[in-house]
Amino acid sequence: MAHVFDPITIRHLTLSNRLVMPPMATAKADENGCVTDAVCSYYWERAKYSKIGLIITEHSYIHLQGKAHPGQTSLASDDVIPSLRRLTDGIHREGVRVFAQLSHAGTAALSEMTGQPPVGPSPICHPKQQKELPAEMTRQQIRQVTEWFARAALRAKEAGFDGVELHSAHGYLLNQFFSPLANQRSDEYGPQSVENRTRIHREVIQAARQAVGGDFPIGLRLGGCDYEAGGSTVEDCVEACRIFEKSGVDLLHLTGGMNGFVRPGHREPGYFRDLSVPVKQAVRVPVLLTGGVTTLDQAETLLGEDCADLIGVGRAIFKNAHWADGT
Template identity: 45%
Template sequence: MPLLNTPLEAGRVKLKNRLVFPPMATAKSERGEVGPDLLRYYDEKSKGGHFGLVIIEHSYIAPEGRASAGQLSVAEDRLVDGLKTLAEAIHANGSKTAMQINHCGGGISPEVTGIDGFAPSSVSNPAREGPLPIALDQDGIRKIIQQFSLAALRVKAAGFDAVEIHSAHGYLLNQFLSPLTNQRADEYGGSLQNRIRIHLEVVKAVRDAVGEAYPVFLRLGAADYMEGGQTPEESASAARELERAGVDLIDISGGMCRYFNPFTKAPGYFAAASRVVKGAVSVPVLVTGGITRPEEAEEILRKGDTDLVGVGRAAAKDSDWGRKAMEALSGK
């Protein structure tokens, strides 16, 4: 049996195979709600249940943390019923599903939110264009931690199998992680331990909200690939702390480079970073990045670079990718 089609059981994470449909923004939401277009999209992508896990695109935890028009929201209790229909559709097709929650932070477009953005420090963001953000004070940090907690509770109430906290692609938590965007002089800046302090506090607040049995994932911008930026080695140390804090799965992607590796376009272009992080933790690791053929996904698993493989753009283009991949690898 191909590794891609083998089950994964690790603590709270139990999946029927190693293939993941990763979070990708669709801009199909209507006023932050689950509408017919978004529902049809995920129903089509999850048909047949060939993905062990479907992770719903990043959804904003507060209106002031909205990244773009058409972005899905998890900022209000009234949205839970609509989100429930989305979880039910994916479950009916035979896959588990998680929902990714996010705050844009610095780089917010005033045209989208109506306000100026805020971030760990008032510095330019190499991943997100926009006016200089306002540096968060401690009250602002505490408010955001609470917003993540409430959003996670809504995800659970809507029937999703897990919640994923977004700290990649230059968004708010990633801005705290990266030395390029975090120039604070207090307990939230400077050393790696200080730069991940907000992550640990968010994870604790989310864990307190959803309970001990509910899986909590985190997408980690494991490398900036820029001078003075976050490195895979630092991210491995951060991942160890996140595991201790209660994170059940680390989802590896880019940091200030967003979802591209500027140094390689080879399939699985974040696999090298994933390998470093995987060597530091015992929880499952997921990696994405330019994988278009089933043989590429299988090879990354066999090399031990990751436990799970996300195939995004190829599956977005071909909704039958999962079925074709499993059949190709099994020789059918």
């Protein structure tokens, strides 16, 4: 049975313990997406006091087309690397590892933010963005996005991150392809099968792996279930995670889909265990569970019940870097 402060290895990277700070947006980057003193101070404080083995930083856009909101961090160009290197150096000084989350907002991106029309798997408005009808992406555009993810992964490596996490959750682009609620294509990327719905993910994983090499961990955060009629299901999630493991993913991070980071009717610690438990039974790579965990005892219980290999503590750490001490 695993315990909170047991080490764990992801690919060739060993974490000092099994507590993870998951991605949560600070919206404190500058207008070019470079991290600021405020961003650095926020993460450095949590690395120092939160007793975590891994930080996954807030989602960084891989191209301006996929920028979700003001103050979002960027991995879209080489000029952000020096500021990110300063961030990662400070986290490493505290003995904590750090992954960068790579994101494209897809249909959730507004032209007033990006200067470009929104795009996605199908011309369906995002639940939280009803102002502009997105255009259906062509195969060429899908290939371009795949290349953007790969370049962003390499920039993260050059900026000193210990790994990357591909953002396929909370209704962003990769999650939109996975969800039948957002994907009504008729081609090989369409909703006819989980294999089709994860095709873009496999292409992104392959391109990122070619960019960063064999020793650099690649994780994937999956919005595994939409908790809505006609949406993705727990069974879809398990099948997809098997596919991702075969494609070379080193860490699977389970959360909600098009509905965001909530599970309707559930607020108990580890409320996405309905996803993590069957996935953990189906794969051999480490599985990360987040959702509603606010104390060390809760994390220890979830590990003891074999719900996951790592436990994410989100809002408690966001609000208080000293959460583990109860101060």
